[in-house]
Amino acid sequence: MGRPAPGFVRAIARLTGWRRLGLAWLVGALGALAMPPFGVLPALAVSLSVAIWLMDGAAADRTALRRLWPCFLLGWAWGFGYLTAGLWWLGQAFLVEADEFLWALPLGVVGLPFGLGLFYGAGFGAAGLLWARGPARIAALAFGIGAVEWLRGHLFTGFPWNTLGMALAQNLWLMQWGAAIGLYGLTILAVLICAAPATLATGSHPRSRFGPSAAAAIVLIGMALYGAARVGPPDSVVTGVRLRLVQPNLPQDAKFRPENRADIVDRYIELSQRPTEAGAPEPTHIVWPESAFPFLIQRDPDALAKVAAGLKPGQQLMTGAARAEEPLPGERLRYFNAVMVIGPDGVISDTYDKVHLVPFGEYLPAPLDAALRTLGLRQFVAIPGGFSAGTLAAQRILTVPGLPPVAATICYEAIFPHAILPATAASVPRPPGLILNVTNDAWFGDTPGPRQHLAQARLRAVEEGLPLIRDANTGISAVIDPHGRIVAQTQLDTETWLDADLPARIVGGTLYGQFGDAAFALMLAACLGGALTARRRP
Incomplete structure (x- = not known):
């Protein structure tokens, strides 16, 4: 004989209209507490469990197609709340x-979450089409959310910020599964694990009531045990390499102007030349953050000569910098957000141009560009016409004397799974030995934004089996080994520098590095198959 659901669960399922959407928004916002820097995994469990009960009501006594609209609205409200609570810090950039x-x-604070919530609406709508009684509805929700999280990371330039898999991927042991299944595979597991407690209040007999939660606990413990074993002892280091990451803590305001170029360059050089700790080796490679200069250093021979003079013999500098490219006849001057390699001779020996630009931050999307500029509007970064994107054909691994090949990323390029290594990486005689991420999080102040950025970049190291060197203008700068351990890091909003050895890459790479989202596709298919099988049962 079935056990009736508790009264509060039945009350949740019976909600309609704005009450249903309001509760969905609230529990979606609660789920954001599972994201960095908070990491409260039970918050996502409560959020998804209530979402299951709300879906029970939205899908009750309706044909599959009649479920689509109420489930879509429910998912949109849940996603709207989740993203509003998780991305509110974007508003800080509008105050600079x-x-x-x-x-x-x-x-930015309301409109972006409102629009991105449509992805979750589509995911909940797909789950509604597959909805059935019993534990299989958890698989239906995992399929719907997993599919749209992948789409959110790829469509319209992609924005995989705070993908649900990050609820697991900020724990050192749990994130090790990223080396096999990546962020989107972790997203499937996060939904399956965190939605499982919903059956504790709705199961019709002990197996369906307690089974999903017991299975989720076993999976979570198994993930942790595997992760602890995989982490193992500290990784070895690359001999002959000593890094210095310079964090100048330059404000994103009037002080960062071309007329202050001399003071800004002097500040970088002074931090780069600070003495090392007693007995520590001298830095061989110096890193400066994204957009280090408020001018084009390639066109300023005096500044370039000063930078070169600040390097000791044999030292190499990797720095973010804007660069300009001479136009063809009839074209405007094109600007690129770049990483440059500069030696003590003052020669820029290699350059990487950022491929994945930030819409409205670094450029205005083509359909809106002319209209917005007619109104006197521009992108956040005050570059005439905005930055141009580097072409995929030109995206390449940096050659830096004394280092293994460097996979360069700029700012939020580091949040995109399986996009870290360029398409031309296979043509490089040696495999990449590290990920370099230069960024400027000064736009977002002391908010969760910089911490979320670091956490997502950290997962790329685990996925690819490569150490990550991250240098940020205002922080958080860090050296992370290929297992995701933070070897050293700085504090936010601090002028400082960081010296560290370069951890070695994982020999042979990772399954995710070789096969990308293949495991995620299999997991997605398994969830779909489980949900369809349950629907066919009488």
């Missing part, structure tokens, strides 16, 4: 130049 951008703050 408030006289110009304050009017657009609601578009």
